[in-house]
Amino acid sequence: MVxxxxxxxxxxxxxxxxxxxxxxxxxxxxxxxxxxxxxxxxLRARLRPGSEITAIVKADGYGHDAVQVARCALAxxxxxxxxxxxxxxxxxxxxxxxxxxxxVGPSVPSDAELLVRYRIEPTVADLALAEALxxxxxxxxxxxxxxxxGMARHGVSAGAAADFVRSLRVFPNLRIVGVFxxxxxxxxxxxxxxxxxxxxxxxxxxxxxxxxxxxxxxxxFATCLLPEAxxxxxxxxxxxxGFDQGAPGLGTRPAMTLKSKIVGLRPVATGDTVGYGxxxxxxxxxxLALLPCGYADGLVRANWNGAPVLVRxxxxxxxxxxxxxxxxxxxxxxxGAAIGDEVVLLGKQGDDRLRPEDRVLPGGSAYEITSLLRRxxxxxxxxSSLLALRESAAIEIE
Numbered sequence: 001m002v003x004x005x006x007x008x009x010x011x012x013x014x015x016x017x018x019x020x021x022x023x024x025x026x027x028x029x030x031x032x033x034x035x036x037x038x039x040x041x042x043l044r045a046r047l048r049p050g051s052e053i054t055a056i057v058k059a060d061g062y063g064h065d066a067v068q069v070a071r072c073a074l075a076x077x078x079x080x081x082x083x084x085x086x087x088x089x090x091x092x093x094x095x096x097x098x099x100x101x102x103x104v105g106p107s108v109p110s111d112a113e114l115l116v117r118y119r120i121e122p123t124v125a126d127l128a129l130a131e132a133l134x135x136x137x138x139x140x141x142x143x144x145x146x147x148x149x150g151m152a153r154h155g156v157s158a159g160a161a162a163d164f165v166r167s168l169r170v171f172p173n174l175r176i177v178g179v180f181x182x183x184x185x186x187x188x189x190x191x192x193x194x195x196x197x198x199x200x201x202x203x204x205x206x207x208x209x210x211x212x213x214x215x216x217x218x219x220x221f222a223t224c225l226l227p228e229a230x231x232x233x234x235x236x237x238x239x240x241x242g243f244d245q246g247a248p249g250l251g252t253r254p255a256m257t258l259k260s261k262i263v264g265l266r267p268v269a270t271g272d273t274v275g276y277g278x279x280x281x282x283x284x285x286x287x288l289a290l291l292p293c294g295y296a297d298g299l300v301r302a303n304w305n306g307a308p309v310l311v312r313x314x315x316x317x318x319x320x321x322x323x324x325x326x327x328x329x330x331x332x333x334x335x336g337a338a339i340g341d342e343v344v345l346l347g348k349q350g351d352d353r354l355r356p357e358d359r360v361l362p363g364g365s366a367y368e369i370t371s372l373l374r375r376x377x378x379x380x381x382x383x384s385s386l387l388a389l390r391e392s393a394a395i396e397i398e
Contacts (some may be wrong), residue, residue: 026325027260027293028378029370030347031064033072035242035253040076042251043236046223051230053077054102054216056237057092058084063298063370064241064256065379067095073240074099082235086111089120102144102178104235106154112136121177125155125164130171137173144178147204149197151184158200162207178214179205183222183229187246191225198229221245243366244357254355256370257347262311262331262339264290274328275320286332288319291343296324298373299345303359309343312336313350346370 044053055073057066070081070092080100083089089101102121109132115122116136124130124143133141145165146155156164168174181201185194201217215231220239222229238245242254266288274280274288289311295301301322308315309329316331331337346354346369356369 025378026291027258027297027299027345027373028380029063029373030257030259030380030382031068032253032255032257033068033381033383035255036064036069036072036240037076039240039242039252039255040073040078040236043220043223043234043239044077046227047234048227048230050232052079052233054080054082054233054235055240056082056104056219056235057240058082058088058104058237059367059371060088060375062237062241062243062367063373065381067092067097068379068381069240069255070097070099078236080233082237083120086114086118086120086122090114090118093118093120104144104146104180116141123154123180124168124174127167130168130174134171134173139173140175141173142175142177144180145176145208147179147181147201149181149200149204150193151182153182155181158204161204162209165208165210176210176213178216179208179210180216180235183217183219183226185221185225188225194222194226194229198226220250224250238367241370244355254347254353256356258345258370258373259347260291260293260343260345262289262329262337262341262343263292265331265337265339266290273320276323277321280320284332286330287337289316289329289331289337289341289343291327291329292325294323294325294327296374297377299327300372302361303364303369304345307345307359308354309345310349310352310354311341311343313352315352 040053055070055078057070060066061069066088080102081092082102082104084105086103086107089103092101103123105123107115107122107129109128112132113136116133121142121144123146125146147161148155148157181197183194183197205215214233216233216235217229217231218226218234220236223234239250239252242252268282268286268288270282270284272282293299299322304318304322307318309318311331311334314334316329316334318327319330320328344354346356356366359369360366
């Protein structure tokens with residue numbers, strides 16, 4: 001059995017042969033592919049027979065790397081993928097992924113040529129896009145219809161859905177293969193409003209006469225809260241990566257650990273100020289550690305000023321304003337903190353764990369924390385075996 005560490009180093013080279021080595025890395029993410037596989041299995045176990053999983057890998061897999069997570073999720077039993085725009089779908093196709101890809105959101109007519117060429121299923125909500133797709137068609141063009149039941153974001157209103165489907169009949173090459181809606185609820189208290197959305201969706205389906213297409217409605221939260229809304233498939237986004245969805249007993253595992261390292265140590269006296277604007281005053285003499293990462297890496301001040309971090313399994317805290325490429329951490333209470341020590345910003349170290357949910361401000365989302373990370377940061381992919389890595393990377397490993 002090859003060790004996890006060896007697998008991790010191998011996968012770093014696979015992602016990008018020009019990626020910086022960790023010797024000089026300022027910030028890096030370690031992605032636990034075993035956790036992704038486990039999360040897919042946990043969610044599949046909740047589904048009614050016949051319901052499938054569409055793995056949502058938009059925003060570079062919520063910052064986890066869309067291509068590697070997509071391969072891992074498909075190997076673990078997901079049957080399709082969901083993206084937010086045509087470029088994301090193209091990236092998956094260019095990586096050799098042949099599974100169904102649905103663009104769960106808006107497209108514009110100028111996207112039509114690429115949607116058809118890359119076999120990405122667009123969500124059609126207006127006749128201009130339908131006309132553009134028809135103009136590019138050389139055979140069947142598979143499309144999906146979103147029914148707006150309460151998000152007021154994209155899609156055809158529930159009352160107009162049947163008429164819209166009839167209007168698509170003038171486009172002979174467009175084949176409707178899916179119909180879906182999107183729940184707006186974020187917590188258990190929203191269950192009544194989600195049930196109303198479900199009633200509207202069922203009524204629209206009946207009026208549309210959509211008996212031979214794939215029907216889906218639930219994101220991760222709704223999958224756990226409303227088993228009656230599983231239909232033919234569910235769309236798993238946050239649960240794929242182990243985000244806490246607020247659903248009882250979900251039991252998924254966080255897939256990302258975010259790390260930096262100490263590159264400097266400095267003693268300060270009581271009253272010394274730190275950072276731009278001198279916003280933090282040392283309440284007592286302490287030791288400050290310098291980390292070589294900042295908001296240019298995606299660690300924006302709103303989420304990371306004052307954040308806890310882990311050093312030697314103990315909590316320190318970010319002090320002063322996060323700078324573009326640096327941040328300062330108070331490590332005065334951490335015995336032995338030294339230059340070169342690994343610092344965990346997200347994930348587990350010792351007996352403690354920091355989660356993206358810990359960084360969410362009122363009105364914010366845990367997804368911001370990982371999806372804002374720079375795409376060119378090194379990402380190391382860990383798995384318990386070379387077989388698991390082969391499944392996710394779709395490569396030959398000698």
